Amino acid sequence: MATHTSKFWKPGSEPPGSTLSEERVSSEGQGSSVVYNPYRNLSLEQQRLKLPVFQHRTNILYLVESYQTVIVVGETGSGKSTQIPQYLLEAGWAAEGYMIAVTQPRRVAAVTVATRVSEERGRMLGQEVGYTIRFDDVSDPEATRVKFMTDGMLVREMMQDPLLSKYSVVMLDEVHERTIHTDIILGLLKKIQKKRKDLRLIVASATMDAEEFKDFFNTNETGDSRNDTAAVLSVEGRMFPVDVHYSLDPVPNYVKATVETAIKIHHNEKPGDILAFLTGMEEVEQVVSLLIEEARKIPRDSQKMMVLPMHGSLPASEQMKVFQRTPNNVRKIVVATNIAEASITISGIVYVIDSGFVKLPAFNPKTGIESLVIVPVSQASAEQRAGRAGRVRSGKAYRLYTEEAFHTLAPSTVPEIQRAGMASVVLQLKALGIDNVVRFNFLSPPPAQNMVRGVELLYALGALDDNGRLTNPLGYRMAEFPLHPLYAKMLLISGEMDCSEEAVIIAAMMQIQNVFITPPKQKIQATNAKRRFSALEGDHLTMLNVYLAFVQHNKRPKWCHENFLNYKGLCRASDIKDQMTRLLKKFKIPLVSCEGDAEKLRRCLTAGFFANAAKLHYSGEYRTVRDDHPLSVHPTSVLYTETRPQWVIFNEIVQTNKDYMRDLTAIQPEWLYELAPHYYQYGTDRELAAKRARLGDR
DNA sequence: GAGCACTGC
Numbered sequence A: 001m002a003t004h005t006s007k008f009w010k011p012g013s014e015p016p017g018s019t020l021s022e023e024r025v026s027s028e029g030q031g032s033s034v035v036y037n038p039y040r041n042l043s044l045e046q047q048r049l050k051l052p053v054f055q056h057r058t059n060i061l062y063l064v065e066s067y068q069t070v071i072v073v074g075e076t077g078s079g080k081s082t083q084i085p086q087y088l089l090e091a092g093w094a095a096e097g098y099m100i101a102v103t104q105p106r107r108v109a110a111v112t113v114a115t116r117v118s119e120e121r122g123r124m125l126g127q128e129v130g131y132t133i134r135f136d137d138v139s140d141p142e143a144t145r146v147k148f149m150t151d152g153m154l155v156r157e158m159m160q161d162p163l164l165s166k167y168s169v170v171m172l173d174e175v176h177e178r179t180i181h182t183d184i185i186l187g188l189l190k191k192i193q194k195k196r197k198d199l200r201l202i203v204a205s206a207t208m209d210a211e212e213f214k215d216f217f218n219t220n221e222t223g224d225s226r227n228d229t230a231a232v233l234s235v236e237g238r239m240f241p242v243d244v245h246y247s248l249d250p251v252p253n254y255v256k257a258t259v260e261t262a263i264k265i266h267h268n269e270k271p272g273d274i275l276a277f278l279t280g281m282e283e284v285e286q287v288v289s290l291l292i293e294e295a296r297k298i299p300r301d302s303q304k305m306m307v308l309p310m311h312g313s314l315p316a317s318e319q320m321k322v323f324q325r326t327p328n329n330v331r332k333i334v335v336a337t338n339i340a341e342a343s344i345t346i347s348g349i350v351y352v353i354d355s356g357f358v359k360l361p362a363f364n365p366k367t368g369i370e371s372l373v374i375v376p377v378s379q380a381s382a383e384q385r386a387g388r389a390g391r392v393r394s395g396k397a398y399r400l401y402t403e404e405a406f407h408t409l410a411p412s413t414v415p416e417i418q419r420a421g422m423a424s425v426v427l428q429l430k431a432l433g434i435d436n437v438v439r440f441n442f443l444s445p446p447p448a449q450n451m452v453r454g455v456e457l458l459y460a461l462g463a464l465d466d467n468g469r470l471t472n473p474l475g476y477r478m479a480e481f482p483l484h485p486l487y488a489k490m491l492l493i494s495g496e497m498d499c500s501e502e503a504v505i506i507a508a509m510m511q512i513q514n515v516f517i518t519p520p521k522q523k524i525q526a527t528n529a530k531r532r533f534s535a536l537e538g539d540h541l542t543m544l545n546v547y548l549a550f551v552q553h554n555k556r557p558k559w560c561h562e563n564f565l566n567y568k569g570l571c572r573a574s575d576i577k578d579q580m581t582r583l584l585k586k587f588k589i590p591l592v593s594c595e596g597d598a599e600k601l602r603r604c605l606t607a608g609f610f611a612n613a614a615k616l617h618y619s620g621e622y623r624t625v626r627d628d629h630p631l632s633v634h635p636t637s638v639l640y641t642e643t644r645p646q647w648v649i650f651n652e653i654v655q656t657n658k659d660y661m662r663d664l665t666a667i668q669p670e671w672l673y674e675l676a677p678h679y680y681q682y683g684t685d686r687e688l689a690a691k692r693a694r695l696g697d698r
Numbered sequence B: 001g002a003g004c005a006c007t008g009c
Helices: A019-028 A044-051 A052-066 A080-088 A105-122 A152-162 A179-196 A210-217 A254-268 A281-295 A316-323 A379-387 A403-409 A422-430 A448-461 A474-480 A485-494 A501-509 A521-531 A541-553 A557-562 A565-588 A599-611 A669-676 A686-694
Strands: A005-011 A069-074 A099-103 A127-134 A137-139 A146-150 A167-172 A200-205 A230-235 A242-247 A274-277 A304-308 A330-336 A349-354 A357-364 A369-377 A395-399 A611-617 A622-624 A630-633 A645-657 A661-664
Touching: A005 A137, A044 A105, A052 A069, A052 A080, A052 A230, A069 A080, A069 A210, A080 A099, A080 A105, A080 A146, A080 A167, A080 A200, A099 A105, A105 A127, A105 A137, A105 A146, A146 A152, A152 A179, A152 A422, A167 A179, A179 A200, A179 A210, A179 A422, A179 A521, A200 A210, A210 A230, A230 A242, A242 A669, A254 A274, A254 A281, A254 A330, A254 A349, A254 A395, A281 A304, A281 A330, A304 A316, A316 A330, A349 A379, A349 A501, A369 A645, A422 A448, A422 A474, A422 A485, A448 A485, A474 A485, A485 A599, A501 A541, A501 A565, A501 A599, A521 A541, A541 A565, A541 A599, A541 A661, A541 A686, A557 A565, A599 A645, A599 A661, A599 A669, A622 A630
Parallel strands: A005 A242, A069 A200, A069 A230, A099 A146, A099 A167, A127 A146, A167 A200, A242 A395, A274 A330, A274 A349, A304 A330, A349 A395, A630 A661
Antiparallel strands: A127 A137, A357 A369, A611 A622, A611 A645, A645 A661
């Protein structure tokens, strides 16, 4: 583990240098963009033996043999992700036709770890070692013994094979990230373990919350630890020490403090790149422009600064820039959102600036609205950020808050499953045979209200019957779609509404972000380009126009570029469209075109999204039909115009200063009563209020 | 007239 020594320091003053760390820096003497690997000249086999986890090989195999669940706490660089699966393989856990599954929260991780492991074994990827991610299955049902996959893929597999009968061991990696999928798998595996005593589970986490996992999986109630069914093992990492510096006083403005701190580091500290964590794109751009202003003041013969933004809505080409090496006399300063905390790794970082804040989604069960809120980071998250400075050599982390403030932070971030809408989760659990979802054994149970809200929505969509059971065939089919239930409903009804070909495209297009690219220097051209695709009916038909034009121009990257469209995103939409089409064929839903009849499509959208309906209020804003909640049109919508339709349906609400509806289509009010009579059976506001009161929904 | 943490099936 990286050692942390706390020091006091005040932003705006000179950051203190540590004699100890200065010595370490000079003794390492590494180039700033080189990942330090002291074993790079050894063979792959020799490198394997040098990893910290190797010392624990025998013990790990013993524990897996003796306990149903083994929790492995291992820091970055321990080698647990690549080695433990191989130890299991070598010890015979994949004999007799059994397989070993290893899950990762992200697609790239599943692919890179699988690639590394197959290299180490000297075999071709997709044979003994393979991976399975959505749209890319590089595994062989006969030959593959170790399969790396995304956690979401394992949930899908469990719908087909609830006891995971193919596997002898399931290893869940990066469990500390607590994705919704990982949490679902944890609950399901606890259940499976009762029926399959032979199945082994390895829970790998980077943080010290091992006891919580152990208590969850330990079924021993005798009080005698010799009967435990779960065990914990810690594996040391291979990281360099990071000195942590706290702010002496609370920082009134972390955006300004980030700029000041970066400048001070640049002028006073040894070479090494800087990574700063902020909460959103706007803050990132602000800091970048302030730093570029400062960079201009640097004298010609001094070390230069290269300031780069890093956030999710940056085009791929811009994102690539942060990975490029910089010349010796240039210091790279990457200003990033949380994307750099776990999703991407930038080499050469020696200094980290932590604003202490993060933007996270929250769910309000009263309104059913998901929003993004800026909140203080957790201690675990702050440690993760600081750790980003210790991958190349010893580094320094500057926290823009006091040490006292750090100790008041929550130990770990609230798991995603407690902060999200539950409609999809409830649908998936029901499909997995969990009848009583409210009493499902979650490691961290979501608020009951969130679950109730999810159940209500599924009932309204016709996926659940009066007894809360999955309906046949609608509910079962909806669960098979890798989409939010609202889209699944729309697609499943699109056949009988004579527009399934177009509905599939719309559903696919709605899954990708940033379809339209707006380069800051060509704002006007980009806006004009977007206007060419705009449909009067709303955003859904606009997206349909974009996709149809993309196909008409043979999916050419050059055409996308000229029209300010996200080429990679459109390719992804094409993959999703194909997958959805396959599912519709499987359910024998006819593939028919509406032949340009927009009304058919708008009705079909209403059949899926009737719960998200709003009416224009005399104030000029909209109100939800169901509970009179005020809403505005999002500025990115094509319906963000002077003349607004009286009635609309929308995909989602984003909450900033106001509650904005995103992705809208104009509808006729009578369609609501026609297509969702059960939901809108009470016509007047007063009757609606009465119904709400009875449901205890206020 | 004004805004988009990050994944994943």
